[in-house]
Amino acid sequence: MKPLFLSAVICILGTTAFAQDYQPYYRLKNEGDFLLFKKDTATFISKYREAFSIAEPFLFDQLRLADVYAQQKKWDESADLVEKILRKGYPLSALKSPLVFKSDAFMATPQYKQLETIEKECFAYFLQSIDFGLYQEIAYLTNTDAYLSREATNQIDTLWRTMRETVMLHNLYKLLELTRSKGFPGERKLGFYNSHISLIIMHNTIAPDFPREKPNQPVFVYLTPSAKDTIVVNELKAVLKPLVMKGELEPSGYISLFDPTVLFVTGAWHTQYYGQRINRATRAFFPIWDVANVDARREEIGLPCLYEYAIINGVSLPDDYPIPARYKDMQ
Numbered sequence: 001m002k003p004l005f006l007s008a009v010i011c012i013l014g015t016t017a018f019a020q021d022y023q024p025y026y027r028l029k030n031e032g033d034f035l036l037f038k039k040d041t042a043t044f045i046s047k048y049r050e051a052f053s054i055a056e057p058f059l060f061d062q063l064r065l066a067d068v069y070a071q072q073k074k075w076d077e078s079a080d081l082v083e084k085i086l087r088k089g090y091p092l093s094a095l096k097s098p099l100v101f102k103s104d105a106f107m108a109t110p111q112y113k114q115l116e117t118i119e120k121e122c123f124a125y126f127l128q129s130i131d132f133g134l135y136q137e138i139a140y141l142t143n144t145d146a147y148l149s150r151e152a153t154n155q156i157d158t159l160w161r162t163m164r165e166t167v168m169l170h171n172l173y174k175l176l177e178l179t180r181s182k183g184f185p186g187e188r189k190l191g192f193y194n195s196h197i198s199l200i201i202m203h204n205t206i207a208p209d210f211p212r213e214k215p216n217q218p219v220f221v222y223l224t225p226s227a228k229d230t231i232v233v234n235e236l237k238a239v240l241k242p243l244v245m246k247g248e249l250e251p252s253g254y255i256s257l258f259d260p261t262v263l264f265v266t267g268a269w270h271t272q273y274y275g276q277r278i279n280r281a282t283r284a285f286f287p288i289w290d291v292a293n294v295d296a297r298r299e300e301i302g303l304p305c306l307y308e309y310a311i312i313n314g315v316s317l318p319d320d321y322p323i324p325a326r327y328k329d330m331q
Contacts, residue, residue, distance in 0.1 A: 022247040025055035026302030034304065037312045041068060055247055059085050059187055063100070070103035078103075079111035086115065086122035087129075088191030130190055137178060138185045138194070141171045176236055184240070184248050244301050251302045252276070274298055275306050284316050291321050 032047030048065045051057065066081035086092060092115055095101040106112055178185055186194045243249040255274050271289035274297055279286055288294050288306075295305045303309070307327050310317050317323070 020246050022055055022245055022302060025051045025057075025247065026251070028054075029061060030302075030304035030308065033312065034308045036068070041072070044068065056188075058247075058250055059088050059090060059192060063090075067101050067103060070101065070106040073105070075106065075109045075111045078106060079109075079115060082115055083118070083122065085192070086119055087125050088187070089123065089126040089130075090192040092116065092119050126191055130193075131182065134178065134182050134185050135190050135193060137174075138190065141174055145171055172236070176239065179236075179239055184243050186243075186249050186253065188248050241301070254301055255303075274301070274303065275309070276303070278313060278315050283314060285310070285318060288318060288321075291318050294321070295324065 028047045028051035032044045032051065035041075035047060036044040045065065045068065048057075048061065051061070052065075062081045062085050066078045066085075069075075069078035069081070082092070082095070096107065098104075175185075183189060240249055240254050244251055244254050255276050271287045272285075273289055275285055275288040275291070275294045277286045278284070285306075291306075295307075298305060298309075305324055306321060307317065307323055309315075
């Protein structure tokens with residue numbers, strides 16, 4: 001594991017040379033993820049390492065590779081990656097969750113103990129590396145969003161309507177304003193503390209005026225905001241999509257503009273655009289608009305083809321989905 005100061009300098013110098021087009025990065029990452037699913041760990045590592053060499057890696061991609069190294073008992077390689085994500089504000093304690101890090105043995109290594117000793121130093125570096133004013137603004141938006149979402153769940157519909165027309169729409173406009181004035185407040189600027197920006201976007205699709213199966217049940221609607229909301233949503237699409245290609249916003253964050261978490265409303269399922277949302281009860285995709293061309297849309301923003309995504313997540317494919325030719329022999 002490199003000394004903290006030297007690692008930080010290398011990181012700062014290295015990021016200036018990274019390419020702006022993240023399509024090659026996304027392609028290598030997606031190939032690696034499918035290889036890991038097929039238990040080809042060696043080639044997975046090779047793909048991820050190649051991706052990391054051409055573009056600044058996302059925090060959770062580094063965490064995935066660190067986890068695989070730890071499972072192979074390559075403690076130094078794992079610790080080097082974990083140190084990098086600590087410098088982005090990631091809490092070391094989160095590794096103790098098996099959903100995050102599968103290797104319990106790593107926690108007993110000298111390398112992990114060393115990480116514990118430098119965690120505060122890493123966090124101090126993180127605080128010095130971010131726009132703290134931007135962080136405070138986003139934290140305020142996110143905390144307000146989370147508080148009102150939680151409180152409104154147990155309130156009458158009038159509160160839902162008031163919340164939508166005031167706070168959530170204000171948050172969405174504020175996010176657009178901040179992105180234009182200070183740059184997108186995502187991982188590149190705020191590290192792990194980007195405060196779940198996608199939730200601010202996603203929660204703006206809450207519609208209080210549709211009937212519910214239960215009186216207090218929140219309802220999410222697929223791209224059916226008010227006319228006023230449509231303007232800001234369309235503006236956000238135009239502003240955010242190029243950021244996906246620059247690596248400033250992960251594809252999953254951009255998808256939140258299109259495919260909200262819950263698509264059920266008025267007795268029917270509304271179609272999703274990118275095919276990223278899964279009905280966990282039936283192990284099937286929520287209906288996908290123009291499924292014949294969904295892979296082209298997914299590739300455009302750095303997602304793997306629907307076939308790979310379905311196989312990895314154990315989900316049945318839509319009947320009208322055209323399986324890519326390279327996978328037909330696997331059927």
